[in-house]
Amino acid sequence: MxxxxxxxxxxxxxxxxxxxxxxxxxxxxxxxxxxxxxxxxxxxxxxxxxxxxxxxxxxxxxxxxxxxxxxxxxxxxxxxxxxxxxxxxxxxxxxxxxxxxxxxxxxxxxxxxxxxxxxxxxxxxxxxxxxxxxxxxxxxxxxxxxxxxxxxxxxxxxxxxxxxxxxxxxxxxxxxxxxxxxxxxxxxxxxxxxxxxxxxxxxxxxxxxxxxxxxxxxxxxxGKRLGQYTLDDKIGEGAMGVVYRASHAMLRRPTAIKLLAAGRSGAVDLQRFEREVQLTATLTHPNTVAIYDYGRTPDGSLYYAMEFLDGINLEDLVRRYGPQPSGRVIHILRQVCRALAEAHALGLIHRDIKPANVILTTRGGEADFAKVVDFGLVKRLVAAVPTDVTVTADGQTVLAGTPLYFAPEAITSADGVDARSDLYSLGAVGYYLVTGQPLFEAKTIVALCAHHLNTTPIFPSVRLGRPIDTVLEAVLMQTLAKTPAERPAGALAMEEALSLSAAANEWTSDDAERWWTEYGAAARQRSIPSGDTSAVTVEVDLATR
Structure with missing residues (x-):
């Protein structure tokens, strides 16, 4: 043919x-x-x-x-x-x-x-x-x-x-x-x-x-070798750098290498990238990406090596396969909650939870294993100086994040961001998984931020046009509350609430195995990132809001 x-x-x-x-x-x-x-x-x-x-x-x-x-x-x-x-x-x-x-x-x-x-x-x-x-x-x-x-x-x-x-x-x-x-x-x-x-x-x-x-x-x-690692294909980009597939010269295991992106060589960028790897390396939860190594290239660029995740991120999952069943959504969200719970307990906020930063893969024979990646915007709550803001050369203050998943307080007050901001973003991710559509849609980033601040979300079941698990819907709507005090007290509280759903046990290991057997090969084919800027990490000028 x-x-x-x-x-x-x-x-x-x-x-x-x-x-x-x-x-x-x-x-x-x-x-x-x-x-x-x-x-x-x-x-x-x-x-x-x-x-x-x-x-x-x-x-x-x-x-x-x-x-x-x-x-x-x-x-x-x-x-x-x-x-x-x-x-x-x-x-x-x-x-x-x-x-x-x-x-x-x-x-x-x-x-x-x-x-x-x-x-x-x-x-x-x-x-x-x-x-x-x-x-x-x-x-x-x-x-x-x-x-x-x-x-x-x-x-x-x-x-x-x-x-x-x-x-x-x-x-x-x-x-x-x-x-x-x-x-x-x-x-x-x-x-x-x-x-x-x-x-x-x-x-x-x-x-x-x-x-x-x-x-x-x-x-x-x-020239594509970094120490014991040899770079192969480019597989993605994060808030701070470019990610390549790589392999270790001796161990021969698949590895992902993240390099500080070209054009991000200023003191603030170097400090943020270095903070990302150092703070991520303190996390040991199985649902958090593991860091292997860290160093500098001969020309001084920073990089770090992490486990290679051969799977599909949640953004591609919904784009290719549509809205997901309640049982599977709960299964995924509970894993992310557990990963965030460890980070929050250490005083770390991810600040860029979005579908593209949660990857489903297979680990230890367990299918549908969720991994949280890209801590490029991580903030330490106990920091003496807020680390989620950047002051530009002309004195303007900007906030980094992904507009589709901004928590309201991330827009109004840089100092107001805490662990419950991650829960808002995770709620927006769950909303996307179950409905196949983002929480809010707008033509501009400013209009999108206005929705996060002022618009009450449509119930997922209404948006989808059919019933979903009532407990899941209630938890999602709670996490999407405009004020942090109305949201679950923490990631473990959200995980526990989800566990009480009758649908929590509907997505079994056999269901996961069948899905990966049928769709796994195609799912692992990485897609080209969309041109939707609202799903991309950006910096928003706080001074002009």
Missing amino acids: AGTRSHIEVAAPSSGAGDSQSGRQFFQERLGIFGLCNCILSFGFIPLRIAGEIWLDPNKTIVGLAAGPSMVVHLLASVSTGVIWLLTKRITMSSGILQILDAAGMVGVGTLYAAMGGMLTGGGSLIVNEPRVAMFTATLAVSQTVIFRAVAVPSPPRRTAILTSVSVMPLIAADIITLRGIAPGSASAVAPMFATAWAVLTIITCTVTSSVIYGLRREAQL
Whole structure:
């Protein structure tokens, strides 16, 4: 079917681009670029050859020239590189298959161009009517192909030297065969010597080019190493940094590395990032992401390593699979409550509880295991100076957070934020889970904040259009009270209230296992973050409210 990629699996030796998935993919993409560009260049010379022959001899026809042996071979060489491009576009190949395709294409094209040069000699061509000119034309075609391949396709220098040598051998052989009958005194008699010298120069050029480019790529890969960790794909962004998947050189366990985001190198940002990792590292609850390591890159950027969570965040869960049943919502919220209870007991407020910061995964054989992540805006209640505000260069005060999940007091008073502010945000998360819609919707952040301050939420069952568990609904509405005093006294109180629901035991471990068996593979495919700025952590100017 058009546009479908099949998959070939073959045991393969180490490829020039590495055996990792990203290295194999890069190798395949670059091989495809080589095939496409070389095909276009090769085809581009065909009309030039035909136009030149007709200009010299108007009696010749396009059909007659196109049917000539050398032109047919030229077409075959052009088509063969086009086939390389087509295969790399339609089929996902292993490193071994890609190496075979690379080698076969190079040697095949070199042989065809060499044959083309031999056929041009004595073939009636008015442009290349001398043997040495015919073979020089073929030499240029082969040289252009192998040099472009050295530039486009990542390959160790040794492999490039071998492939280039094998590719130019048919050309040298064709030179010798074509010119062996030439009289010793003629100028063409030295053509094989010059062809050999040109071939050696081409091999050296390709090898040096490949060495430089391949070395630069290797340096770039090494530059993605932080101590014992090697960075792989970017998997997300938080309030303070960018998160990459990584692996430890010795332990070989999947790890997530968070780097301080580019452009956040000021003293306040460094202090906040450092506070994030230090405070998160004090948390040991199973439902809180675990911190492994912390350090600085060679250029001074801060980073920390944490457990890699191969699952789905709650924002993507609802976006892909819709509103969740009451039993599952209670199961998730109770886990988050327990994680927050530990943090609150230590005097820490998360301040950015939102669906994207709660990830469902599998841990210790338990499915639907919730993990709270991204403590980038964490505040210590006992701090002498409020840490949830930032003073800008022009003296303005800004508050960081996510507008869809702002607690009212976070908007009106930076000093009024406490543990119950996290509960408000968690209530908004529960509302989103059970209804499939955010608590409030507005066109601007200012209007959204006004809703948090003044608008009474619509009951979830009304918003959903069908009944939900009454206890869950009551707890959610209580946590969404405008004043902190009307909310549950703490995270454990909220967790206990949820446990009293008849639906608390409806979502069983068997239900979780069935869901992950059916949807787990697709759920673990990370989606592209939405462009909805109301769901993104922002800084709000308190002075202009």
